Amino acid sequence: MGIGALLGDVVRSLFSKPATEQYPFVRYAAPDRLRGKLVYDPEKCSGCQLCIKDCPSNAIELLVVDKKAKKFVMRYHADRCVYCAQCVDNCRFECLNMSNEQWELASTDKAAFEVMYGKDEDIEYLLQRAAQPGADEPPCE
């Protein structure tokens, strides 16, 4: 072939669409199984904490508001998470899932990476407690 073996391909590429995606303008449809942000459903949770036991990056904390009434709040650290989905695999009650829509997680603000999941009144209760001087957080592992 001599010199310029790729020339034909190069000329063809001149007249074809760019291979790169025009990302911020055109949003790529993520595959169904994409492992994005962790989503927690407090209704189904039994508080077994198996998800925490196997998390490789300590990204999940479970704050127990009332163990008997099964009131839990999950504090999820999106910046620590390695998106391996082991917690989803461990969960026997299917209360954890990794979203395939929420994957644009960049933020200039660190507070955005600490996500609280739970019933609104439980989160409210915890935040109020934390605001009181001297009050400890409920136990978590």
Next chain:
Amino acid sequence: MTNSSGEKFVVPIGPQHPALKEPGQFQFTVDGEIVTGASIRLGFVHRGIEKACESRNYTQDLYLLERVCGICSHVHATAFALGVEKLAGVEAPPRAEAIRVLGGELERIHSHLLWLGVAAHEGGFDTLFMYTWRDREVVMDLLESISGSRVHYSLNVIGGVKYDITDKMADEIRRGMDFLEERTHYYMKVVTTDDTFVGRTRGVGIMTKEHAERLGAVGPTARASGVERDIRFNAPYSAYKEFPINMIMDTTGDLEARFIVRIKELFECYRLIREILDNLPESDLTVKVKRRIPAGEVISRVEAPRGELLYYIQSDGSDMPARVKARTPSLCNWATISDVAIGHKLADMPMLLVGIDPCFSCNDRLVQVNRPNQTDLNWSWDDLRRYGIEYYR
């Protein structure tokens, strides 16, 4: 060449960006353009992963070890999972093993295409680099649709795999393989016929079979020199027993042979993936493995895209390993560079370097600090033994 005071000229390359985007330092002693000596200094990206494994449980280690390498993440997890399963006395179900192999072969395709691009880039052939990386997106997207992530697939769990292959996915993979096969035929033609490129590869860095064996080369680097060394073939693991591969060999031993071996391996990958998809066994995806792994030790060997990957796992009966040791293929191949470099032009060094497809961060397992007053760095067998006894006392 020496200057008036009798000192040798040494050209240091690295640690920042020595041809590749990973840190490593190379010192080439030159006589004019010709390299007369080479030394390699590594250890800039030592991360203490082996030690970190000892304070995490087996499942957590799986994800940590997956992050040893950003290119061949799946084989690391596979090697570890296979080792732990052996210790626990369980075997993953056949479908899980097949999916593991499928993931491994898809990963090999992405690794070899990436390497082809990098090697072309080092040879000053950026057009080929751009095209191979564009086509590599096909296999990256396939891996993403199977597992949910482009780089760290996390397919493995101890005792099986997490994700199944649906019929729709199998069709997608087959379509992707058809496209890539056509492109690979084209790249094979380009790499073996383009005069400018062949000028950089043919007859450069020739390593004979005896030489490769003496230096302990592994993977495609060894196979390009005619050494029959492929763990998938020599000691089949996982589903390679049911889906055997054909070992790709070449006898020339130069850089061009390494290109040819890797590209031919791509064809072999396409064939194997189609075969697995057509004969995917029906079974569960996981077996239950207890959290506590019985005490014992095991060596697990798999064939990574770059060559033999070895894991040593020692268990003390708890849910955390007592010791994990990984030896990655790049480490075995370094000697081939420092040895083969002699007699070549300095301008050939980047090509020689990428010829082994090095992965720096993979192989940095230990950092050795040279103390100014410590001159003797050679340890005898007795020294090592004494050190070992002291360490585990």
